[in-house]
Amino acid sequence: MNIEVKDLTIRYGNRTVLDHINHIFEERKIHVILGPNGCGKTTLVNYLVNNAEQRDKLTYVQQETVGELDMTAGDVVKLGRYHKKGFYQVFTNEDMIKVNEAVSMMDAEDVINQNYDTLSGGEKQRIQIARAIAKDYDWLICDEPTANLDIKHQVGFAGIVKKLKAQGKSVIVIIHDINLALNIADEVLMMKEGRILYSGKASDVICEKNLKDVFETDFIRIENTDTKTNNFIYNV
Amino acid sequence: MKSYQNKSDAIKITIMLFILAAAMLFAAEFGAAQVKLSDIVKVVSGREIASNIETILFKVRLPRIITGVLVGGLLSVCGCLMQAILKNRMADPSVMGISGGAALGATFVIVTGLDYSLSFIGFSGRFVGAVLGASITFVFIMTVAFTAGKRGQSSTSSTLLAGIAVSSFTSAMITVLMALNKEDMERAYMWMLGSLSSSSVSKSLLLVVMTIIFIPIILFIAPQIDILKLGSTTASTYGINSNRLMCIVLTISSILIAVCVADCGIIGFVGLIVPHIVSFAGIKRMRTKILMCLICGGLLVLIADTIARTIIAPSELPVGAITSLIGAPYFIVQLLKSREVRK
Numbered sequence: 001m002n003i004e005v006k007d008l009t010i011r012y013g014n015r016t017v018l019d020h021i022n023h024i025f026e027e028r029k030i031h032v033i034l035g036p037n038g039c040g041k042t043t044l045v046n047y048l049v050n051n052a053e054q055r056d057k058l059t060y061v062q063q064e065t066v067g068e069l070d071m072t073a074g075d076v077v078k079l080g081r082y083h084k085k086g087f088y089q090v091f092t093n094e095d096m097i098k099v100n101e102a103v104s105m106m107d108a109e110d111v112i113n114q115n116y117d118t119l120s121g122g123e124k125q126r127i128q129i130a131r132a133i134a135k136d137y138d139w140l141i142c143d144e145p146t147a148n149l150d151i152k153h154q155v156g157f158a159g160i161v162k163k164l165k166a167q168g169k170s171v172i173v174i175i176h177d178i179n180l181a182l183n184i185a186d187e188v189l190m191m192k193e194g195r196i197l198y199s200g201k202a203s204d205v206i207c208e209k210n211l212k213d214v215f216e217t218d219f220i221r222i223e224n225t226d227t228k229t230n231n232f233i234y235n236v
Numbered sequence: 237m238k239s240y241q242n243k244s245d246a247i248k249i250t251i252m253l254f255i256l257a258a259a260m261l262f263a264a265e266f267g268a269a270q271v272k273l274s275d276i277v278k279v280v281s282g283r284e285i286a287s288n289i290e291t292i293l294f295k296v297r298l299p300r301i302i303t304g305v306l307v308g309g310l311l312s313v314c315g316c317l318m319q320a321i322l323k324n325r326m327a328d329p330s331v332m333g334i335s336g337g338a339a340l341g342a343t344f345v346i347v348t349g350l351d352y353s354l355s356f357i358g359f360s361g362r363f364v365g366a367v368l369g370a371s372i373t374f375v376f377i378m379t380v381a382f383t384a385g386k387r388g389q390s391s392t393s394s395t396l397l398a399g400i401a402v403s404s405f406t407s408a409m410i411t412v413l414m415a416l417n418k419e420d421m422e423r424a425y426m427w428m429l430g431s432l433s434s435s436s437v438s439k440s441l442l443l444v445v446m447t448i449i450f451i452p453i454i455l456f457i458a459p460q461i462d463i464l465k466l467g468s469t470t471a472s473t474y475g476i477n478s479n480r481l482m483c484i485v486l487t488i489s490s491i492l493i494a495v496c497v498a499d500c501g502i503i504g505f506v507g508l509i510v511p512h513i514v515s516f517a518g519i520k521r522m523r524t525k526i527l528m529c530l531i532c533g534g535l536l537v538l539i540a541d542t543i544a545r546t547i548i549a550p551s552e553l554p555v556g557a558i559t560s561l562i563g564a565p566y567f568i569v570q571l572l573k574s575r576e577v578r579k
Binding site for chain 2: 046049050055056058059060061062067068069070071072075079082083085087089128131135
């Protein structure tokens with residue numbers, strides 16, 4: 001089932017954060033949202049999480065580090081199965097399989113027994129992503145999930161997202177890495193000042209002109225002639 | 237990875253229950269009048285004992301023991317809930333301002349001489365004043381939190397700040413009232429230091445009823461509180477309405493705090509340290525933590541009260557002073573130990 005946003009406007013006081021947003025997020029696709037700080041990406045994503053019809057089929061990884069959780073990393077991942085539990089919170093073998101699969105996907109076996117609060121920012125983020133994908137869901141929504149990840153795990157995240165799409169899941173992710181967006185996205189939304197300026201196929205939308213419009217920065221396209229793919233670097 | 241149902245938690249709870257039961261038996265022995273353990277065993281096994289011993293046990297000791305255990309347990313549970321909901325490790329029952337409101341209500345009743353006029357059904361006027369003071373404070377705090385939430389501000393931090401402001405205000409008002417009524421100052425001050433000496437059958441029954449009603453509710457919603465720690469937006473994907481949950485938790489906590497403070501004044505430090513002690517013992521899940529806080533908080537106050545009423549018998553020390561003297565050093569030792577482990 002698609003997620004549809006119709007004429008969405010959100011204001012905080014005199015400040016318009018989202019301005020007449022209209023978009024349909026099609027299922028079984030990877031949607032990447034790009035844009036400068038303060039353009040409304042997180043507000044849009046939070047709106048989707050709180051208001052989408054299929055909210056119980058969403059799983060979410062938030063941008064900010066949560067406060068102290070005072071539990072092990074493994075217990076945090078297990079929280080992902082909470083919605084399946086009744087009053088007695090009995091965990092079945094199926095639950096443990098899902099949890100272990102999620103931990104394995106995020107390469108987090110080595111930190112699973114440690115106190116979550118003592119982990120690094122990147123380790124916490126991997127645990128939060130594992131927690132999100134341990135849940136039964138159709139839509140994975142992530143707000144800057146790669147912000148604290150090292151190169152290896154950013155590449156790993158790209159692989160995971162593609163794998164989830166192959167499993168029939170749908171993904172909406174906010175990232176700042178334009179080349180990562182080119183690598184994984186079926187659709188890119190480029191936002192600025194509360195509006196969607198450009199949306200469509202990644203290779204069509206991400207170009208020097210659009211990047212300049214959105215980020216007010218010059219970018220240079222570098223073509224890999226072997227793989228016929230483009231990368232963009234900013235021109236300082 | 238281990239299953240979510242940690243069997244060692246169940247073992248720890250069982251052991252602590254036995255320790256608490258044993259402590260309650262021994263506490264029944266000690267006091268200004270000595271009661272033999274054999275008499276207690278006779279009572280437990282349904283045999284007859286001397287009428288004066290029966291009076292001491294059932295009219296004085298047992299209500300006091302039950303009150304101490306339940307007040308300590310419920311304050312600890314409230315502290316645990318405050319720390320989780322407000323995401324602040326230093327939160328305790330006083331941070332909401334409810335304790336201050338209750339203390340102000342009781343102090344007002346004492347200094348204005350309304351203690352007798354307001355009493356009913358075995359509850360003193362100061363008890364009624366404390367409940368009214370706590371209720372007014374609660375309504376104010378919830379209004380502030382609700383208003384902040386509607387304006388898009390963090391209701392968590394607004395609640396915390398409002399509670400701190402209210403605590404300061406009530407503390408100042410209490411000081412003013414006592415300064416204007418010096419002849420009643422000692423009575424009001426001794427009440428605020430916390431004491432179980434005014435325990436009665438009706439007060440202990442009220443605490444039992446409160447425990448039976450609210451603890452199951454808290455245990456039911458406890459897993460949602462674990463999820464809420466992940467953030468309100470994440471919690472909504474699990475079907476949890478964070479504002480409603482926060483409202484429920486704060487309401488229940490306020491009721492329990494109001495009754496506890498109205499019963500025996502302010503027994504400080506219990507609500508702050510017991511959740512930390514339970515956490516140091518490796519108990520992290522909210523549901524298990526709440527059960528353990530109920531038991532350990534009850535044990536702490538029971539031990540403190542037994543010391544308070546026996547060490548300078550027939551006079552008594554304030555139980556709040558004893559809980560701080562016992563709890564604070566233990567807390568510091570555990571804090572230092574946990575930092576060593578992290579290094």
